[in-house]
Amino acid sequence: KNEVEQSPQNLTAQEGEFITINCSYSVGISALHWLQQHPGGGIVSLFMLSSGKKKHGRLIATINIQEKHSSLHITASHPRDSAVYICAVRSDSNYQLIWGAGTKLIIKP
Amino acid sequence: DAGITQSPRHKVTETGTPVTLRCHQTENHRYMYWYRQDPGHGLRLIHYSYGVKDTDKGEVSDGYSVSRSKTEDFLLTLESATSSQTSVYFCAISTDSEFYGYTFGSGTRLTVV
Numbered sequence: 383k384n385e386v387e388q389s390p391q392n393l394t395a396q397e398g399e400f401i402t403i404n405c406s407y408s409v410g411i412s413a414l415h416w417l418q419q420h421p422g423g424g425i426v427s428l429f430m431l432s433s434g435k436k437k438h439g440r441l442i443a444t445i446n447i448q449e450k451h452s453s454l455h456i457t458a459s460h461p462r463d464s465a466v467y468i469c470a471v472r473s474d475s476n477y478q479l480i481w482g483a484g485t486k487l488i489i490k491p
Numbered sequence: 492d493a494g495i496t497q498s499p500r501h502k503v504t505e506t507g508t509p510v511t512l513r514c515h516q517t518e519n520h521r522y523m524y525w526y527r528q529d530p531g532h533g534l535r536l537i538h539y540s541y542g543v544k545d546t547d548k549g550e551v552s553d554g555y556s557v558s559r560s561k562t563e564d565f566l567l568t569l570e571s572a573t574s575s576q577t578s579v580y581f582c583a584i585s586t587d588s589e590f591y592g593y594t595f596g597s598g599t600r601l602t603v604v
Contacts, residue, residue: 386533415592425581427592468533478549479593481533 385409388469388482401456403485405469413472416443416454418465459489494518497582497596510569512599514582522585523565527578572603
């Protein structure tokens with residue numbers, strides 16, 4: 383079993399829908415990251431969380447440390463949100479990241 | 492990507508030849524990382540550095556070596572390229588603070604024929 387599991391692997395939705403991507407992990411962490419990789423390949427850091435909730439524009443990230451679970455939400459989704467969303471956790475035993483396999487999101491107009 | 496550049500962006504090389512990829516940062520960040528990304532896999536750490544001349548292996552380090560002689564440069568070398576090393580390689584940088592994320596380079600697409 384992977385230490386970081388994302389669900390779903392693939393998600394297709396219509397423009398305007400509310401999107402939720404989930405990340406569960408099995409190790410102790412000091413932080414959790416959400417990143418976005420566009421079809422062109424560039425990787426952008428969206429959020430780094432150690433507790434609670436963060437919001438940036440239409441993106442919201444939450445984390446429940448006790449349940450070892452995080453969610454990334456996108457409100458009023460748009461075709462430009464189409465990308466691969468990656469969850470990664472920073473192990474609390476070293477400073478390396480453990481990566482999820484990513485969720486491929488397609489938003490149709 | 493602001494503050495971090497990778498070169499080359501694309502490279503095709505023959506099996507058995509040495510290849511060096513360069514990552515250059517202008518952020519003065521302590522930590523630098525080399526990852527590879529392959530279909531069906533998440534990013535996998537090859538090597539990382541926590542300071543000048545301080546490097547360590549990641550989960551897929553076989554066949555790769557690195558060097559960091561200056562804060563701003565982190566070099567990844569494939570001593571004798573193999574077809575299994577065809578991949579997209581990403582460099583990343585980070586501070587040692589809990590409150591900052593990672594910045595990634597634009598990637599190098601390497602094809603070994």
